[in-house]
Amino acid sequence: MPIRHNPYAQRYSLWLRGNLHAHTNLSDGELSPDDTLDAFARRGYDFVALTDHDIVASPNGLHPQILFLSGVEHSAQQHILRVNVTSTLPRDLSYQSVIDLTLQEDGLVILNHPNWGENYDHWHHAQLLHLERYHGIEIYNNVIEYLEGSPYALDRWDLLLSEGKRVWGYANEDTHRVFQMGSAWNAVNVHERSREAVLDALKEGRFYASTGVVLEEISVEDGYYRVRATNAREMRLISMHGEVVERSPGHIATFSLHKARGYARVEAFGEGQSRAWTQPVFLE
Numbered sequence: 001m002p003i004r005h006n007p008y009a010q011r012y013s014l015w016l017r018g019n020l021h022a023h024t025n026l027s028d029g030e031l032s033p034d035d036t037l038d039a040f041a042r043r044g045y046d047f048v049a050l051t052d053h054d055i056v057a058s059p060n061g062l063h064p065q066i067l068f069l070s071g072v073e074h075s076a077q078q079h080i081l082r083v084n085v086t087s088t089l090p091r092d093l094s095y096q097s098v099i100d101l102t103l104q105e106d107g108l109v110i111l112n113h114p115n116w117g118e119n120y121d122h123w124h125h126a127q128l129l130h131l132e133r134y135h136g137i138e139i140y141n142n143v144i145e146y147l148e149g150s151p152y153a154l155d156r157w158d159l160l161l162s163e164g165k166r167v168w169g170y171a172n173e174d175t176h177r178v179f180q181m182g183s184a185w186n187a188v189n190v191h192e193r194s195r196e197a198v199l200d201a202l203k204e205g206r207f208y209a210s211t212g213v214v215l216e217e218i219s220v221e222d223g224y225y226r227v228r229a230t231n232a233r234e235m236r237l238i239s240m241h242g243e244v245v246e247r248s249p250g251h252i253a254t255f256s257l258h259k260a261r262g263y264a265r266v267e268a269f270g271e272g273q274s275r276a277w278t279q280p281v282f283l284e
């Protein structure tokens with residue numbers, strides 16, 4: 001099965017874990033910017049983005065452990081996460097302009113919690129389909145565990161991927177309160193510990209999203225998708241329209257891609273609700 005695009009074509013030994021969506025007491029979060037970074041540092045995080053509602057927060061100084069990413073949650077009727085930017089944008093701009101202006105600043109653009117709300121449609125499918133050049137969507141958002149709708153958006157992701165959209169899936173805590181810390185993260189595979197390397201990996205799909213399952217190795221080569229986890233009980237190869245092509249018990253899986261169509265991604269299942277999601281590889 002020839003591969004059209006593989007985000008894991010480059011592989012490195014270093015994995016860094018981070019949060020991309022956190023609120024401080026500058027908007028509706030609990031802790032100050034500095035205390036937020038300290039709290040994540042105590043939990044072993046390597047990078048943190050502060051993304052308050054329509055205000056750019058920053059810590060007082062360089063943190064000894066945390067790579068800090070500036071950012072903002074553009075909170076118009078629908079919410080857009082803008083990471084690695086230092087400016088806010090008017091709420092009445094079109095969403096496509098918000099995306100494009102963020103890219104001009106070298107930012108990362110994620111459309112937030114698509115299934116928030118009583119109709120599970122914070123973002124409508126047509127919008128996700130027609131907007132262009134954003135990097136991805138939140139496939140998990142922890143705050144929606146406590147609100148209407150679903151914290152998951154794997155259904156929306158598979159729909160987009162099946163329609164040929166190349167978008168990555170991010171798992172975000174959307175931290176407002178300390179108890180949420182550790183509920184979700186993204187781990188990037190990088191050649192060095194730097195903001196630039198972290199951002200490149202997040203934009204290029206060289207990462208996995210998690211709510212508790214830790215992956216040690218992801219490789220796609222010679223027609224096989226291999227994943228090794230430390231704490232998974234089962235892995236599944238997912239393809240077009242969310243079809244489970246194959247299941248593999250245990251924490252190491254080697255899936256042949258010959259039965260996959262369009263794209264292939266892996267979900268790892270751990271204890272309770274904990275999961276990890278690798279990014280899709282796109283097939284001919």
Ligand SMILES: [Zn+2]
Pocket residue numbers: 021023073174
């Ligand atoms: Zn938020």
